[in-house]
Amino acid sequence: MNRPELDYYAVLDVPRSATKQQITLAYRRLAIRLCPHRDKKDAQDFVPLAQEGRLSHLSPMAETKQWAYVNMAFDVLGNDLHRAIYDRYGEAGLFEGVMLPNGYFPPYQYHGNHMKVYESVFGSYSPYANVIDAITNPPSLFTSKYLGVGVRSKDANTEKIIQLSLEEVRSGCVKLMHVWRQEIVDAKESRLEKRKHTLKLTIAPGTTAGTRFCFKEEGDRYPATIPGDIIFIAADKPHPEFERRNLHDLVYRYDIDLSQALTGFIFFISTLDKRQLKIVITDVVQPGYRKVIPLEGLPKCRNLDAVTAIKEANKEVGQFGDLIIEFNYIFPTYLTPTMKSMTREFFREFHKLEMELQEEEAKNML
Incomplete structure (x- = not known):
């Protein structure tokens, strides 16, 4: 301006x-x-x-x-x-x-x-x-x-769901939305024709599902009425690796076997912005155990006073949610008699050593 x-x-x-x-x-x-x-x-x-x-x-x-x-x-x-x-x-x-509480203007x-x-x-x-x-x-x-x-009446609004990938939510993006609407091509004869119209939709980093993007009076152009609004409603597109939780946290599920659960392990996660996170597990992974990686979730999209571009929006977004890693236990579907015998012997020795360790700790506390 x-x-x-x-x-x-x-x-x-x-x-x-x-x-x-x-x-x-x-x-x-x-x-x-x-x-x-x-x-x-x-x-x-x-x-x-x-x-x-x-x-x-x-x-x-x-x-x-x-x-x-x-x-x-x-x-x-x-x-x-x-x-x-x-x-x-x-x-x-x-x-x-x-950015307003109910969506981006x-x-x-x-x-x-x-x-x-x-x-x-x-x-x-x-x-x-x-x-x-x-x-x-x-x-x-x-x-x-x-x-x-x-004075003319206003047409009903048109609402459309827009599926956003978690990668788009993570970094923000600009999407060109193509809509078909009735437009007046001959005002004298009130002749209408369906034409394609393009709307520019700016997705701020961290945009939450349910955010409404309203384009005022961009609906069908009829001679006797005021065009209705076109409203796009954000929704999360299912992701093969991650799931959004609590607006800005990401959940990642990793399969482990009994050996890994007891002895620890190392694995890598490919993040939404193409980085490799090295995850080291040294704890015993008990049922319900979760590993939380701070600030590796989605941006926390606040009500910015003026979102002029994705670059500017990224400057304002200074906080992120967490990455929550949950574990699924994979058990063998079949054990031979020999394998069962070896497993019993292993746990017999395991529990024996565990009892000796507890007794040793008790003596040291006296």
């Missing part, structure tokens, strides 16, 4: 405590003066009404720039989620994206179609269609029917 941050409330000339109706009313009054498609002949009939929306706070700028800023300001403040992000994080957070980008914003409020390409009713009795922006000012 190569300009100073805009104060959207100042652009619309409303206080920060303004209600949604007050913001919509302010936009309508400014639009009467600034809409480039206004008819000067009609404008003469609306001079007193138009003058209510005083423009002294924007007058130093060219009228085209005023019109652009007014529409951008309303596109943000007229949307509850965009307004909440702007109020808390400013334009920087709005344009860079933020992708970077906002103004579409640049000022008349799209205008028509969403007035329901007409004419800047004076039903304007008196709109000013004197402003309706709710979203409703289920036309109310004489062309």
Whole structure:
């Protein structure tokens, strides 16, 4: 962003405590003066009404720039989620994206179609269609029917599950999501066509299952309704070696035999980021025994104020979960009589030595 941050409330000339109706009313009054498609002949009939929306706070700028800023300001403040992000994080957070408790909010980008914003409020390409009713009795922006000012209902949201590998969760990634949606190809005839649309999805390191990524109003484009949101919900893809536990811990299971359980052993684990961990077990591996390797789990993804890229996200993630190693005992399925006899003899000698060791320790304690 190569300009100073805009104060959207100042652009619309409303206080920060303004209600949604007050913001919509302010936009309508400014639009009467600034809409480039206004008819000067009609404008003469609306001079007193138009003058209510005083423009002294924007007058130093060219009228085209005023019109652009007014529409951008309303596109943000007229949307509850965009307004909440702007109020808390400013334009920087709005344009860079933020990690929220219920999921990642992708970077906002103004579409640049000022008349799209205008028509969403007035329901007409004419800047004076039903304007008196709109000013004197402003309706709710979203409703289920036309109310004489062309206010449109919003389509239902579309939710899609996105499977993430643990490698993607470990390092973070950017995924291009291709969706098919209805788009208007002939506005006059209201002709629709299904077209492929690409959405950029930024996965922060440590993203947890159930995280929701919301793309506002990216659904089907129907003439009479506002597009619904497209929401991607993160889910863990099954992994052949690891399993996620407690959000950020990893579980690895290793098979051992009785000899290893009693005498110890060494083995290696290939991590999600392609390293080799050497694991040395010197303890007797009893039932329920676990080996915990600190900080070898998944990143602990916190609510970052601004996640601009995977590189920046990695700088903020300073903590990791643990790697928990659990052991499965593998017993032989068959022993010959000779093998059974050898095993009995071994454990007889083993228990004899164990008793002698305990007696020796008891004497040393006296």
